[in-house]
Amino acid sequence: MDGCRLGQQQTYRSIKMIVTLIAAVSSNNVIGKNNQLIWHLPADLKHFRQLTTGHTVFMGRKTYGSIGKPLPNRRNVVISRTFTNIEGCEVVASLEDGLKLCAEEEEVFVIGGAEIYRQALPIANRIEITRIHQDFEGDTFFPETDPQEWQETNRQDFTSDEKNPLSYSFITLNRKTGNASFIN
Numbered sequence: 001m002d003g004c005r006l007g008q009q010q011t012y013r014s015i016k017m018i019v020t021l022i023a024a025v026s027s028n029n030v031i032g033k034n035n036q037l038i039w040h041l042p043a044d045l046k047h048f049r050q051l052t053t054g055h056t057v058f059m060g061r062k063t064y065g066s067i068g069k070p071l072p073n074r075r076n077v078v079i080s081r082t083f084t085n086i087e088g089c090e091v092v093a094s095l096e097d098g099l100k101l102c103a104e105e106e107e108v109f110v111i112g113g114a115e116i117y118r119q120a121l122p123i124a125n126r127i128e129i130t131r132i133h134q135d136f137e138g139d140t141f142f143p144e145t146d147p148q149e150w151q152e153t154n155r156q157d158f159t160s161d162e163k164n165p166l167s168y169s170f171i172t173l174n175r176k177t178g179n180a181s182f183i184n
Contacts, residue, residue, distance in 0.1 A: 018107040019099075019123055022051060023142050024130040024168075030138030031114065035066045038138060041164045044130040048111075051128055056108045058098050058120070063112040064089065077101065079116055095119045114140045121145070125175050133167040151176050 024044050025031055032038060053073045061080040070076040070088035077098045078089045085091060092098045095116065102108050109128075110120040121143050127150065129142075154172035158164065 017099075017103070017105060018125045019110065019120060020051075020107060020126040020128055021110045021117055021120055021124050022048060022128040023112060023117065024048075024132060025142045026132045026134060026136040026138070028135040029141045029144070030136045031112065031142050032066075032140040033136070033138040035062050035113075035140075037066075038136050039132060039166055041130070041132070041166060041168060043158065043164045044168065047130065047170055052109045052111070056102050056105055058095065058108060058110045058116060060113045060116040063116070075102075099123075114142070118143045127171075127173040129169075129171045129173065131169045131171055133169070145173065149176055150174070 023031055024037065024039070024041065026038070030038065052071070056075040056077055057071060058077045058079060059067070061078060061083055064076075064078045064080075064086065070086075076089040078086055078091050079093070079095055079098060080086075080091055081093055083091055090101065092101060099108075110116055110124070127145065150173040152171060153174045154170075156170045157167075158169065159167050
């Protein structure tokens with residue numbers, strides 16, 4: 001049976017559930033600075049909206065704070081040990097609790113931040129990356145992925161233009177072997 005171990009408890013999730021991490025990431029794996037995105041790419045925002053609309057999105061408290069409101073047309077789940085109630089969102093104490101809440105869903109998206117990505121990476125099936133083709137200074141990083149575990153299955157490359165000032169690629173990575181692994 002496919003399962004993931006989070007903390008001391010064992011949680012089994014349906015083999016049909018896809019856990020997808022989605023992030024905009026610079027060439028040097030920066031995802032933010034001072035709890036904010038560093039770049040503004042309308043094409044990335046549109047891509048994010050197209051992929052996540054109609055699905056559950058998991059985010060940490062700081063990511064929710066940087067967005068400032070629930071994302072429309074999505075089930076918003078905030079992972080926080082300090083907040084217990086956020087209007088328009090469901091609040092859970094852990095990723096494990098969030099996965100239990102969504103056990104019957106076909107696909108869920110993890111939208112950040114860095115600690116939530118780190119926790120979710122071992123159980124993720126897919127990663128949707130907008131790779132920004134430039135290095136940035138930042139204080140928040142996307143976790144390293146092992147190329148032995150992930151296979152690029154789709155890539156679209158774009159050059160900068162009048163609306164999107166940076167070159168970027170939309171990249172889909174799928175886990176090569178199996179589904180969830182154990183988190184230690």
